[in-house]
Amino acid sequence: xxxxxxxxxxxxxxxxxxxxxxxxxxxxxxxxxxxxxxxxxxxxxxxxxxxxxxxxxxxxxxxxxxxxxxxxxxxxxxxxxxxxxxxxxxxxxxxxxxxxxxxxxxxxxxxxxxxxxxxxxxxxxxxxxxxxxxxxxxxxxxxxxxxxxxxxxxxxxxxxxxxxxxxxxxxxxxxxxxxxxxxxxxxxxxxxxxxxxxxxxxxxxxxxxxxxxxxxxxxxxxxxxxxxxxxxxxxxxxxxxxxxxxxxxxxxxxxxxxxxxxxxxxxxxxxxxxxxxxxxxxxxxxxxxxxxxxxxxxxxxxxxxxxxxxxxxxxxxxxxxxxxxxxxxxxxxxxxxxxxxxxxx
Amino acid sequence: xxxxxxxxxxxxxxxxxxxxxxxxxxxxxxxxxxxxxxxxxxxxxxxxxxxxxxxxxxxxxxxxxxxxxxxxxxxxxxxxxxxxxxxxxxxxxxxxxxxxxxxxxxxxxxxxxxxxxxxxxxxxxxxxxxxxxxxxxxxxxxxxxxxxxxxxxxxxxxxxxxxxxxxxxxxxxxxxxxxxxxxxxxxxxxxxxxxxxxxxxxxxxxxxxxxxxxxxxxxxxxxxxxxxxxxxxxxxxxxxxxxxxxxxxxxxxxxxxxxxxxxxxxxxxxxxxxxxxxxxxxxxxxxxxxxxxxxxxxxxxxxxxxxxxxxxxxxxxxxxxxx
Numbered sequence: 001x002x003x004x005x006x007x008x009x010x011x012x013x014x015x016x017x018x019x020x021x022x023x024x025x026x027x028x029x030x031x032x033x034x035x036x037x038x039x040x041x042x043x044x045x046x047x048x049x050x051x052x053x054x055x056x057x058x059x060x061x062x063x064x065x066x067x068x069x070x071x072x073x074x075x076x077x078x079x080x081x082x083x084x085x086x087x088x089x090x091x092x093x094x095x096x097x098x099x100x101x102x103x104x105x106x107x108x109x110x111x112x113x114x115x116x117x118x119x120x121x122x123x124x125x126x127x128x129x130x131x132x133x134x135x136x137x138x139x140x141x142x143x144x145x146x147x148x149x150x151x152x153x154x155x156x157x158x159x160x161x162x163x164x165x166x167x168x169x170x171x172x173x174x175x176x177x178x179x180x181x182x183x184x185x186x187x188x189x190x191x192x193x194x195x196x197x198x199x200x201x202x203x204x205x206x207x208x209x210x211x212x213x214x215x216x217x218x219x220x221x222x223x224x225x226x227x228x229x230x231x232x233x234x235x236x237x238x239x240x241x242x243x244x245x246x247x248x249x250x251x252x253x254x255x256x257x258x259x260x261x262x263x264x265x266x267x268x269x270x271x272x273x274x275x276x277x278x279x280x281x282x283x284x285x286x287x288x289x290x291x292x293x294x295x296x297x298x299x300x301x302x303x304x305x306x307x308x309x310x311x312x313x314x315x316x317x318x319x320x321x322x323x324x325x326x327x328x329x330x331x332x333x334x335x336x337x338x339x340x341x342x343x344x345x
Numbered sequence: 346x347x348x349x350x351x352x353x354x355x356x357x358x359x360x361x362x363x364x365x366x367x368x369x370x371x372x373x374x375x376x377x378x379x380x381x382x383x384x385x386x387x388x389x390x391x392x393x394x395x396x397x398x399x400x401x402x403x404x405x406x407x408x409x410x411x412x413x414x415x416x417x418x419x420x421x422x423x424x425x426x427x428x429x430x431x432x433x434x435x436x437x438x439x440x441x442x443x444x445x446x447x448x449x450x451x452x453x454x455x456x457x458x459x460x461x462x463x464x465x466x467x468x469x470x471x472x473x474x475x476x477x478x479x480x481x482x483x484x485x486x487x488x489x490x491x492x493x494x495x496x497x498x499x500x501x502x503x504x505x506x507x508x509x510x511x512x513x514x515x516x517x518x519x520x521x522x523x524x525x526x527x528x529x530x531x532x533x534x535x536x537x538x539x540x541x542x543x544x545x546x547x548x549x550x551x552x553x554x555x556x557x558x559x560x561x562x563x564x565x566x567x568x569x570x571x572x573x574x575x576x577x578x579x580x581x582x583x584x585x586x587x588x589x590x591x592x593x594x595x596x597x598x599x600x601x602x603x604x605x606x607x608x609x610x611x612x613x614x615x616x617x618x619x620x621x622x623x624x625x626x627x628x629x630x631x632x633x634x635x636x637x638x639x640x641x642x643x644x645x646x647x648x649x650x651x652x653x654x655x656x657x658x659x660x661x662x663x664x665x666x667x668x
Binding site: 032058059060061062064065079153158159160161162182183184185186187188189190193194195196197201204205208209212 | 415416417418419420486487490491494518519520521522523600601604605606607616618622625626627628629630631632636637
């Protein structure tokens, strides 16, 4: 027993020793949505440079808490911090990859892309006001589609999530009633329906319930071949959730006018733009206690911007447009060491 | 006169005793003491940190935290009543389902089972206890829920009289997720625990006790109900209460299957939430101070409920022993 304790203590001590010995190790924590692509990047980065990155997918809220406490080198969040909060926390924030949210349905005889929805209509459905699929309000936008006389079952995420934040922000933007009665957050008080845990939980409930409608993140919908609905965008066109349409939304957005890159890519202009698009973000401290460490973090993301697009696309994330990457690189001058000089370049 | 009687104990050579309070003995004592107090300190620390962490929620909502079921992260209004009700209802239902089955299994294994089956069923019960709860959750969501919806929920919902009391308490979405499904999954989870403990208890009954009863002409049924079960009553209550404790705190499996909506569950097929599922769902993303404080406060409430259950068990056991 003593021996076992001793071994554990020695093991813990040696782990700690390794951590302090290799200064090139960087650590991050936060959002689960981009975790697969960060892991993939870290793996390739290590193979190419020998530098390690340790990312813990503990959720966006956890990421913000950890970077605030200073226990990690960077935090990751799907829900961008408002410029005021950024200033208060002393953070610099920048986007890494883009994803989107897709409404998925289970209607007998209806295939992907056959049902058309608008933002306001989706809000009414999720508010429980439109209760049946053959409601004239839905039929109005779907001439020629045989919608069944089925009750609508709303399925939402039960866990706090950036996906919910994007989705509810979009509904709040398109429907004043939603904004005043429910609001936008990573968890809200849902007026109706049931909650599934994670994308897979939502997808399972939708699949098992004829007449269900839910929302999942794009990569999940694509990889699992879920039946999606078309959404009307700002230009009035009904678009499908496809890679090009997310990129269109990101490209059309006015990042220059977004201080601290606080920008939700919701309802962006352009005929191709998918209306529920959003980036995921990285938070670093604006004033780094250890300049070398700060440099390593930014070097990693600079490397990822240059070399990581292929890996991101493979995993169904969308890379940032080149122009936005340049803007981000410029913003890194705000990350300074103890001497007040920029840590990177 | 034999000399043996004159030999006093002092004359017998004894191995030298290690004096109390010295050397190894003392070290061992200290080690055991610190192990025991460490647990106590940890327990106290958890209660105190839960109370401190949850204090902002108690401060903001007062007693309303326990009576309101309004859980609105956007408006930052939090009430625990829905989750507390969900927790108590699912755990109680689970216990109701699990208890007869568990006792049945245990009695069968010990009193009636042919020896050839005993090992097989006994091992199966123990294996059931070893399945991780997340597996129950996945199985519940992907296998049990669709089956339950089709073969239990739909027939019940279609056969109840419209407008009746039965229609009200069976209202819901026919997809197999909800309070009743969660309770059944919970029952399956706590069943092996109660069954295995009860079996062990039954095995501790000295054979003479049972044999005497049979000798007096009792039937098997009489032996079981009048001799065996009363004999293990004390321990069985403890086993049941520990099972209930597990049901109260079970997280992952319930999160998958309960439907996760805040507010009072109004029917057995309605979706609801438990304290543990709410914490599991929201804690990772709770950035607002009041949101995380409310979740921690929920944790404290669960702690108190579990403590009350265990205290009740102690009380019942104590009464049995003294009676």
